Amino acid sequence: MLTLRDGLYRYDFERQEIQKINLNQFLTEEKKEQTLANQVFVDTDNNIWIVTPHNETWLCSYEQNKLQIKKRFNIPMGMSITQDQDKTIWIGSASPLVYCIDTNLEMKSINILDSNNKFTYTFIPGITPLHNNKIMVSAFALPIKLIDKNNHAIEDIPISQEDYKNCIRRSVIIPTAIHEDSRHDIWIGTVSNGLLHYSSANKKLEPVPGTACTDISAIEEDEQGNLWISTLYGLSKYDRTTQKMINYYEADGIGGNQFYDRASCKLPDGTLVFGGTHGITFFNPIDIQSRQNVPLMFESLKVHNQLIHPGAGQCIEKHLSQNPEIRLRHDQNGFSISFTALDYSEFERIRYHYTLEGFDKYWIDAYNNREAYYANLPAGKYLFKVKATNHDQSVVMGENAITVIIEPAPWATWWAYLIYMVVATVIIGLLVRARMRIQAEKMALKRAEYEKEQEQRINRMNMSFFANISHEFRTPLTMIAGPVTQLCDSNEITGQNKSLLHIVQRSVDRMLRLVNQMMDFNKLENDTLKLKVKHADIISLLQKQTDIFRVNAQSKNITLTTCGLEDSFLTWLDTDKVDKIFNNLMSNALKYTPRGGSIRIDFDLITRTQAGLCFTLTNHDRDSQYIKISVSNTGSSIPEDKLEKIFERYYQLSNPQEGTYNWGTGIGLYYARSLVRMHHGHLKAENLPDNEGVIFTFILPVNDVSYSVEEQQSDTLDQQSAFPLPMPLVQEKTVEIAEDNNLKTILVVDDDTEVAHYLSTLLSAQYRVVCRFDADNALTTIREDAPDLILSDVVMPNKDGYQLCKEIKDDLQLCHIPVILVTAKATVDNQVQGLNIGADAYVTKPFDPNYLLALISSQLKNRDKVRNLLGKATQTDNIEENMLSPQDNAFMTELYQLMEKELSNPELDISHMTELMHISRTKFYYKVKGLTGENPSVFFKTYKLNRAAELIIEGKYTFAEIADMTGFATPSHFSKSFKKQFGVTPSSYKTVAKGN
Numbered sequence: 001m002l003t004l005r006d007g008l009y010r011y012d013f014e015r016q017e018i019q020k021i022n023l024n025q026f027l028t029e030e031k032k033e034q035t036l037a038n039q040v041f042v043d044t045d046n047n048i049w050i051v052t053p054h055n056e057t058w059l060c061s062y063e064q065n066k067l068q069i070k071k072r073f074n075i076p077m078g079m080s081i082t083q084d085q086d087k088t089i090w091i092g093s094a095s096p097l098v099y100c101i102d103t104n105l106e107m108k109s110i111n112i113l114d115s116n117n118k119f120t121y122t123f124i125p126g127i128t129p130l131h132n133n134k135i136m137v138s139a140f141a142l143p144i145k146l147i148d149k150n151n152h153a154i155e156d157i158p159i160s161q162e163d164y165k166n167c168i169r170r171s172v173i174i175p176t177a178i179h180e181d182s183r184h185d186i187w188i189g190t191v192s193n194g195l196l197h198y199s200s201a202n203k204k205l206e207p208v209p210g211t212a213c214t215d216i217s218a219i220e221e222d223e224q225g226n227l228w229i230s231t232l233y234g235l236s237k238y239d240r241t242t243q244k245m246i247n248y249y250e251a252d253g254i255g256g257n258q259f260y261d262r263a264s265c266k267l268p269d270g271t272l273v274f275g276g277t278h279g280i281t282f283f284n285p286i287d288i289q290s291r292q293n294v295p296l297m298f299e300s301l302k303v304h305n306q307l308i309h310p311g312a313g314q315c316i317e318k319h320l321s322q323n324p325e326i327r328l329r330h331d332q333n334g335f336s337i338s339f340t341a342l343d344y345s346e347f348e349r350i351r352y353h354y355t356l357e358g359f360d361k362y363w364i365d366a367y368n369n370r371e372a373y374y375a376n377l378p379a380g381k382y383l384f385k386v387k388a389t390n391h392d393q394s395v396v397m398g399e400n401a402i403t404v405i406i407e408p409a410p411w412a413t414w415w416a417y418l419i420y421m422v423v424a425t426v427i428i429g430l431l432v433r434a435r436m437r438i439q440a441e442k443m444a445l446k447r448a449e450y451e452k453e454q455e456q457r458i459n460r461m462n463m464s465f466f467a468n469i470s471h472e473f474r475t476p477l478t479m480i481a482g483p484v485t486q487l488c489d490s491n492e493i494t495g496q497n498k499s500l501l502h503i504v505q506r507s508v509d510r511m512l513r514l515v516n517q518m519m520d521f522n523k524l525e526n527d528t529l530k531l532k533v534k535h536a537d538i539i540s541l542l543q544k545q546t547d548i549f550r551v552n553a554q555s556k557n558i559t560l561t562t563c564g565l566e567d568s569f570l571t572w573l574d575t576d577k578v579d580k581i582f583n584n585l586m587s588n589a590l591k592y593t594p595r596g597g598s599i600r601i602d603f604d605l606i607t608r609t610q611a612g613l614c615f616t617l618t619n620h621d622r623d624s625q626y627i628k629i630s631v632s633n634t635g636s637s638i639p640e641d642k643l644e645k646i647f648e649r650y651y652q653l654s655n656p657q658e659g660t661y662n663w664g665t666g667i668g669l670y671y672a673r674s675l676v677r678m679h680h681g682h683l684k685a686e687n688l689p690d691n692e693g694v695i696f697t698f699i700l701p702v703n704d705v706s707y708s709v710e711e712q713q714s715d716t717l718d719q720q721s722a723f724p725l726p727m728p729l730v731q732e733k734t735v736e737i738a739e740d741n742n743l744k745t746i747l748v749v750d751d752d753t754e755v756a757h758y759l760s761t762l763l764s765a766q767y768r769v770v771c772r773f774d775a776d777n778a779l780t781t782i783r784e785d786a787p788d789l790i791l792s793d794v795v796m797p798n799k800d801g802y803q804l805c806k807e808i809k810d811d812l813q814l815c816h817i818p819v820i821l822v823t824a825k826a827t828v829d830n831q832v833q834g835l836n837i838g839a840d841a842y843v844t845k846p847f848d849p850n851y852l853l854a855l856i857s858s859q860l861k862n863r864d865k866v867r868n869l870l871g872k873a874t875q876t877d878n879i880e881e882n883m884l885s886p887q888d889n890a891f892m893t894e895l896y897q898l899m900e901k902e903l904s905n906p907e908l909d910i911s912h913m914t915e916l917m918h919i920s921r922t923k924f925y926y927k928v929k930g931l932t933g934e935n936p937s938v939f940f941k942t943y944k945l946n947r948a949a950e951l952i953i954e955g956k957y958t959f960a961e962i963a964d965m966t967g968f969a970t971p972s973h974f975s976k977s978f979k980k981q982f983g984v985t986p987s988s989y990k991t992v993a994k995g996n
Helices: 161-167 344-349 414-489 495-525 538-555 575-592 608-614 668-678 727-738 753-763 775-785 801-810 828-836 849-872 886-901 910-917 921-932 936-954 959-965 971-982 986-995
Strands: 008-012 017-021 039-042 048-051 057-063 066-073 078-083 089-093 097-101 107-111 126-129 134-138 145-148 154-156 175-180 186-190 195-199 204-208 216-221 227-231 235-239 244-248 259-266 272-276 279-283 296-303 326-328 335-341 351-357 364-367 371-374 380-389 396-406 534-537 559-563 570-573 598-607 625-634 682-687 693-701 745-749 768-772 789-793 819-823 841-844
Touching (some): 039 078, 048 078, 175 216, 175 259, 186 216, 216 272, 227 259, 227 272, 296 380, 326 335, 335 351, 351 371, 414 495, 414 753, 414 849, 495 575, 538 575, 538 598, 570 575, 570 693, 575 598, 575 668, 598 608, 608 682, 608 693, 668 682, 668 693, 745 753, 745 775, 753 768, 753 789, 753 849, 768 775, 789 801, 801 819, 801 828, 819 828, 819 849, 828 841, 841 849, 886 936, 910 921, 910 936, 936 959, 936 986, 959 971, 959 986, 971 986
Parallel strands (some): 216 259, 559 598, 745 768, 745 789, 789 819, 819 841
Antiparallel strands (some): 008 017, 039 048, 048 057, 097 107, 145 154, 175 186, 195 204, 227 235, 235 244, 259 272, 272 279, 335 371, 351 364, 351 380, 380 396, 625 693
């Protein structure tokens, strides 16, 4: 045994005696106080090699209890020494040199540092022979080297860069020891990087974790193949079977924790020896017994920091050391458990770990603390486990466990949850039931809305159908109303026949009102019906309507009496709306009065106070006077609970025993009340005394204060009433015009042959009438015959009257022809649509024949006026605005400009002009003919003469110059043509013009 400063010692195992060997005898005086030696090695021949720090290595022998030096070798700073299979001694130094001494005691040095290495300084603390006759050298900051002992060739062991980086994580490699085990695996001890393992089989270098310290001092292998590694803090055993590391410390009996580098050896009997600061530690691994389990027990239980004593009714019934079941209430969920290991000799090295299964997810390292704390634990069953380990946690020395039960709160027990479940089930059931009821109600509501929507859609379809039928009714009514009006206006019919005709005329008017009522009901549903009141005699209106119903009443033997209709009364009313209200009430009364019964009509003027006694008035009822009209009839009464329902739309009494009112469509009374309300009035139904019949009463305001400005219209008569055309005058005019063969042509376009025939009959006495029954044939005829006026229906198959009118007005050749649309579409929107596309006039069916004749005559006179103006004008600036359409105005402006440019051209003709205007000859001819009434050649000459007249009036030029400027070949020809045009010679025209 070699010490650092105290020399060499010999230990006799048999006698267990130790003997010191003095090394100073081999040293000079100046070296005696220095370190004596740092390595000792015994070779296979029992020679003792001592490496000293004095740059010497001694080969010694020990004989007769005396140490003698055989030879000294000059090896500077030796650090490690070993012997190979050939008995060659290898010594690593504190330099890049390795020294080898063969059996002949010849020494050689080998430099392991190559020229490419960046390190110039190194030392070799690790050197060992391998089974393959090579020497492994581990030096500071250098790769591990192999030296071929035969030729001393040096090579690096094959280690990947990735493995090297994985093993050397801190600084550079600083080897301390190197060892080849019985399996030919290499184990390398390092400073800071722990133990490294190099496998010769797969050439892999890997770290071996778990050593007591990462600063390795020495490595030895025992007889079982396990490795023992001394470190700067503790001794480690690496079990090659389980590949686990077991660490031993001073507390385990190894004497101390700090061991010296390369201070170890294995004795022939298997005893391992390790040297450290504490001295020598030697043991035979076979003699080391496995550790016994350390008893681990629970000591005490604290709840909310209060110590719990065992007993009946307590949290524990036995002492905690007997592992009783711990049962805590819900309010005792904060507790602590103390525990201890019964190993008083090694209590300092025991380390505790605990976990609460069901709560903790991992083991908690308590170190030397022997109590575990828990707070606010939820209710449940837990298992508290604790274990004791050695200091490095490599061995579990003891384990124990105890059950902890935290009872739930009363409101969190199973029976509480059962109650909750029952209550929740009941609530959910009620909610589901309520939801199902709500869904059923929603479905019923949706179904009702759908049925209502379907009903309304069907009603809209029906109303649309009846509105369309009403349009169709107006056409045949035209065929009736026209001739009847003419017969009524005829002076040849007198007496009773005239009276009958008047009845027919009033009935036709009533039919028209019924048709209009149907159309108005459709407007009422669409909220497009408007109120238009004017100052009129309501009694006169009621008398006319009463006379119509009187004939029907007499046929049913019904007595019709009136009261208050003998005089006249002017009030503000919409005659059309009041007429429909009264007609509905009278039709109802006449329909439901039995034969032999009576109907009474009462008219009265009442004050607002009196009206308030009969009806519920509001702030909107501002008038001070009202007219009160009542229609009563004998017969069946109406049940009291149905007096308001009969005014509902489509309501019908379902039980004939309750009454017969409102049977049929169910819209008459609803329509009447809607019109009354629109008229700012009120309508109600009552039973007569003793249930002898029904009386309907409505009131309307008298003065204009109840109506807005938009609802009022000026008190003027319509066109037909203001300008009647007497029948005899028509006949006389027809006779006069019939003698004139130069009749104007009117084109009638209507798909209804009866209407076309009627119009032809009406107009043929004064005009030449051409009939066409569709728009396409009409366009062909227009282009061929160029009529003076077009009379067209709107509703026609394929192409309607609007499209026909648009095509006419868009055609330059035809746009000057007047177009009158005649249709049953009587709304203002329809009229606006027709006028917007260019129609000159719009006439609704049925029309008054006199009005139509006057309208046609007016349109033709306007055309004649335009022609006369164009025949006298020389530019469009002299023509009044709106006399010409924009297209006609543009055409004539361009024509006047071209004629002005060609004024002096004697060869000006239609061919030259059409070429200049880029228009066909035919189209140009018909256009000029239609606008001016003259063919183009005559119009050109007329224009030149009109310009000549203007030049004569100016007085700047002579007649000869004017003749030449206007394109006349000779002055005589100019004078002759001028006299023919104006009736005077040019010289006389100047005198006449000055006189004027």
